Amino acid sequence: MVAGGQAQIALRRVAQVGLGGAAGLALWALAAHWDEPAMPLALYPVLFVFVLVQAGTALALAGPLRIGRALGGALILAVPISALTLLAGRRYVKPSDLLDDPVLLAVLAVLVFFSAPFLSVSLRRRADWRRYEALFQSAWTITVRYGAAWLFVAAAWALALLSARLIGLVGMDALDTALAVRWVRFVATGAMLGMGLAVAYELRATIGPVLILRLLRLLVPPVLAVVALFLAAVPFRGLSQLFGEFSAAGPLMATSMVAVTLISSALDRNDAEAVSGRVLRTATRALALMVPVLAGLAVWALVIRVRQYGWTPDRVLAGCVAMFLLAYGLGYCGAALTGRGWAARVRAVNVAMALAVIAGAALWLTPVLDAYRISATSQVARYADGRASAPDLPLWHMAHDWGRAGRSGLERLAALAERDGDGDLGELLALVGDRADPYHYRQAIDRLRLPLAAAELARLLPVRPEGAALDPAALGALPAINRDQWLKGCRHTLPGGRPGCVMVLGDFAPVPGAGVQGIVLFLDDAGRARGNHVMLRGGEDPSVRVIYDPVADTWPLLPADVIARAQDGDYSIAPSGGRALLIGDAVLVPAY
Numbered sequence: 001m002v003a004g005g006q007a008q009i010a011l012r013r014v015a016q017v018g019l020g021g022a023a024g025l026a027l028w029a030l031a032a033h034w035d036e037p038a039m040p041l042a043l044y045p046v047l048f049v050f051v052l053v054q055a056g057t058a059l060a061l062a063g064p065l066r067i068g069r070a071l072g073g074a075l076i077l078a079v080p081i082s083a084l085t086l087l088a089g090r091r092y093v094k095p096s097d098l099l100d101d102p103v104l105l106a107v108l109a110v111l112v113f114f115s116a117p118f119l120s121v122s123l124r125r126r127a128d129w130r131r132y133e134a135l136f137q138s139a140w141t142i143t144v145r146y147g148a149a150w151l152f153v154a155a156a157w158a159l160a161l162l163s164a165r166l167i168g169l170v171g172m173d174a175l176d177t178a179l180a181v182r183w184v185r186f187v188a189t190g191a192m193l194g195m196g197l198a199v200a201y202e203l204r205a206t207i208g209p210v211l212i213l214r215l216l217r218l219l220v221p222p223v224l225a226v227v228a229l230f231l232a233a234v235p236f237r238g239l240s241q242l243f244g245e246f247s248a249a250g251p252l253m254a255t256s257m258v259a260v261t262l263i264s265s266a267l268d269r270n271d272a273e274a275v276s277g278r279v280l281r282t283a284t285r286a287l288a289l290m291v292p293v294l295a296g297l298a299v300w301a302l303v304i305r306v307r308q309y310g311w312t313p314d315r316v317l318a319g320c321v322a323m324f325l326l327a328y329g330l331g332y333c334g335a336a337l338t339g340r341g342w343a344a345r346v347r348a349v350n351v352a353m354a355l356a357v358i359a360g361a362a363l364w365l366t367p368v369l370d371a372y373r374i375s376a377t378s379q380v381a382r383y384a385d386g387r388a389s390a391p392d393l394p395l396w397h398m399a400h401d402w403g404r405a406g407r408s409g410l411e412r413l414a415a416l417a418e419r420d421g422d423g424d425l426g427e428l429l430a431l432v433g434d435r436a437d438p439y440h441y442r443q444a445i446d447r448l449r450l451p452l453a454a455a456e457l458a459r460l461l462p463v464r465p466e467g468a469a470l471d472p473a474a475l476g477a478l479p480a481i482n483r484d485q486w487l488k489g490c491r492h493t494l495p496g497g498r499p500g501c502v503m504v505l506g507d508f509a510p511v512p513g514a515g516v517q518g519i520v521l522f523l524d525d526a527g528r529a530r531g532n533h534v535m536l537r538g539g540e541d542p543s544v545r546v547i548y549d550p551v552a553d554t555w556p557l558l559p560a561d562v563i564a565r566a567q568d569g570d571y572s573i574a575p576s577g578g579r580a581l582l583i584g585d586a587v588l589v590p591a592y
Contacts, residue, residue: 009202012062012063012067012198012201012202013194013195013198013199015062015067016059016062016067016194016195016197016198017191017194017195017198018191018194019055019058019059019062019067019071019190019194020055020059020189020190020191020192020193020194020195020197021187021188021190021191021194022055022190023051023052023054023055023056023190024186024187024188024189024190024191025183025186025187025190026051026055027048027051027052027186027190028182028183028186028187029183030044030047030048030051032182032183034096041094041095041096042086042089042090042095043086044095044096045085045089045095045096045098045099046082046085046086046089047082048099049081049082049085049108050078050079050081050082050085053074053077053078053081053082053108053112054071054074054075054077054078055074055190056112057070057073057074057077057078057112057116057119058070058071058073058074059193059194059197060116060120060142060145060146060197061073061074061116061119061120061123062197062198062201063145063197063198063201063202063204064120064124064201065120065123065124069123073119073120073123074119076119077112077115077116077119080362081108081111081112084362084365084366085098085108085365087365087366087367088104088364088365088366090404091367091370091372091373091403091404091405092403092404093403093404093407097403103313103314103317103371104364104365107317107361107364107365108361108365110357110361111358111361111362111365114354114357114358114361115358116138116139116142117135117138117139117142117354118135118354118355118358120138120142121134121135121138130351132269132270132347132348132350132351133269133270135351135354136264136268136269136347136350137209137269140209140212140213141204141208141209143209144200144207144208144209144212145197145200145201145204145207146197148196148200148207149193149195149196149197149200150193150196151196152192152193152195152196152199153189153192153193153196156192157189157192160175160179160188161179163175164176164179212265213265213268216261216262216265216266217262217265217266217275217280217284219262220262220263220266220275220280220283220284220287221279221280221283223255223258223259223262223287224283224286224287224290227255227259227287227290227294228286228290231290231293231294234297248297248298248301249298249299249301249302249305249318249322250318252294252295252297252298252301253295253298253318253321253322253325255294256291256294256295256298256325256328256329257325259287259290259291259294260291260325260328260329260332262284262287263284263287263288263291263332263346264346264350266280266281266284267284267343267346267347269347271343271344274343285336285342288332288333288335288336288346289332289333289336289337291325291328291329291332291333292326292329292330292332292333293329294325294329295322295325295326295328295329296326296329298322298325298326299319299322299323299326302315302318302319302322306319306378309392310375310378310379310381310382310387310388311374311375311377311378311379312375312379312394312397313371313372313375313401313402315375316369316371316374316375317371320360320364320369324353324356324357324360327353327356328349328353331346331349331352331353332346332349335348335349370405372402372403372404372405372406373405375402375405375406376398376402376405376406376408376409377405377409379393379394379398379409380409380412380413380416383413383416383425384416389424389452390417390422390424390425390427390428390448391424391428391445391448391449391452393413393425393428395410395413395428395429395432395441396432396438396441398410398432399432400432410429410432413425413429414426414429417429424448427444427448428441428444428445428448431444446480450476451472451476453476453483453484453487454472454473454475454476454478454483455472456487457472457475457483457486457487457490458470458471458472458475460487460490460491460499460501461475461486461490461499461501461502461503461520462498462499462501462502462503462567463502463503463505463518464502464503464504464505464566464567464569464571465505465569466569468505470503470516470536474516474536474542475536477536477541477542478534478542478544479542479544482532482534482544485522485530485532486501486520486522486532488522488525489501489522489523489524489530490522492523492527494523494560494563494564495564498564498567500522500523500560500563501520501521501522501523501563502520502521502522502563502566502567503518503519503520503521503534504518504519504521504566504571504573504581505517505518506518506519506573506579506581507579508533508573508579508580508581508589508590509533509535509590511535516535516536517533517534517535517536518533518534519531519532519533519534519547519581519588519590520532520533520534521558521562521563521566522563523560523563527560528557528558528559528560529557529558529559529560529562529563530557530558531546531547531556531558531588532544532545532546532547533545533546533547533589533590533591545590545591546591547588547589547590547591548588548589548590548591549586549587549588549589550580550587550589551587552586552587555591556586556588558584558586559584561584562583562584562586565583565584566583570583571583
């Protein structure tokens with residue numbers, strides 16, 4: 001019996017090593033013959049995806065299932081996903097560009113990751129395909145097995161490279177020569193991955209998800225405390241500060257995903273395995289109530305960005321993720337608000353949302369949810385209705401990253417530019433059409449934006465004493481880094497809606513021909529006031545320096561209220577070598 005069991009283990013290992021090695025060889029063959037017209041180019045990325053999904057899924061299913069049944073079952077995923085890949089490839093100028101698109105590859109990975117547990121469970125017992133306990137166990141087991149297997153691959157390669165280096169010291173370079181052959185590296189990696197997965201399955205009682213789940217649930221209380229502190233602070237900080245210059249959607253969505261993962265980990269596969277202590281269970285329930293608030297804020301942050309800058313492929317993806325997280329949050333919150341059995345209802349939400357994610361990922365690969373088409377249409381509409389000028393449009397990305405839809409959008413913009421006589425847009429379209437490098441394209445953008453940025457800064461920047469004003473042309477000669485910092489600070493708002501910047505005129509530097517000079521105070525992204533001394537010297541280039549506090553002997557970061565005080569005239573200018581701006585407790589002079 002023992003001998004038979006050992007033989008079965010050996011056969012399983014050989015089968016999985018062979019499958020992994022064959023997959024590696026197939027991937028190498030596709031990569032090596034990429035430019036050869038042996039078949040239509042559109043089929044190469046499809047075959048890449050087919051091999052990856054077929055082999056990856058079969059290796060995940062092998063163990064619980066015999067290798068033959070695992071291979072047959074993997075086709076249930078590999079065939080439709082390959083067909084969707086072929087459909088998605090039509091949106092690219094070159095079909096091979098599909099494999100250079102990290103967003104589409106991530107969607108494919110999500111589709112496989114969420115589908116594999118359903119497939120694994122249904123192949124073993126079809127009636128259990130929606131049973132949460134079986135799905136939970138299958139998903140975490142596959143995750144842990146693959147994690148352990150990739151760690152084994154990394155360790156094996158480290159050992160192989162070290163061994164090659166060691167024996168090379170005595171003049172034996174056969175191993176180093178073998179590892180330098182590309183197909184050997186592909187085959188060896190696949191074979192080692194297959195071996196790692198086989199052994200991880202054999203040791204499933206030892207290498208299981210239990211330890212990870214027990215550790216993850218310990219993170220629920222600290223994450224709850226951080227989220228509660230954040231949500232409590234939002235009303236005091238205000239939404240305008242939360243949704244400032246940088247989008248808050250990313251951190252909010254990441255925190256929502258962490259919360260969803262921790263809640264699912266804490267509730268485990270059933271009530272018997274879930275957290276039972278009062279503190280952890282109460283913290284899990286409270287965190288479930290907060291997820292929709294986090295996700296809702298993420299949706300609102302994204303809405304603000306789309307209103308400002310329109311849709312891009314990244315924002316379309318973020319919108320889909322945010323809506324899924326909001327659905328998760330609403331489901332969790334609704335379950336947590338019920339009485340007995342709320343944990344079981346959270347698990348039911350997980351099953352429903354997993355199926356929804358699978359459907360959404362599949363839809364992403366179809367023309368219905370073509371992010372490039374949606375984005376290009378949005379950007380053309382922004383220009384057509386006057387919401388965006390030529391420098392505001394992501395023309396470079398439309399030309400080089402947004403596939404056929406991006407190119408089509410550029411053609412529509414070219415027609416609009418010709419109709420309206422927009423020379424700026426025509427210049428930029430000619431640049432991207434000539435495939436100029438990004439550096440020269442950005443230079444053209446900066447040149448076109450310069451008068452607009454200078455005019456906006458002159459409009460937003462309050463100048464004191466009251467009644468003084470600045471010439472926008474003088475501001476246009478400022479170094480771009482300073483102009484952009486001041487403009488960003490002005491776009492932040494103080495309580496009451498005033499701009500977060502001010503310029504106090506004064507002869508702060510006793511320099512001949514200094515021209516108009518003053519100290520500019522502006523808000524940074526952390527809500528603190530920073531400052532520069534500037535000299536606008538007519539035809540010469542402006543001089544911009546940081547400010548210094550000689551009394552405190554520091555380059556100061558000031559509280560935001562000094563800007564409001566300066567705008568209200570609550571300051572004085574006094575001699576201090578040259579002259580110093582006295583505001584609050586600060587003494588501000590140009591740094592030399």
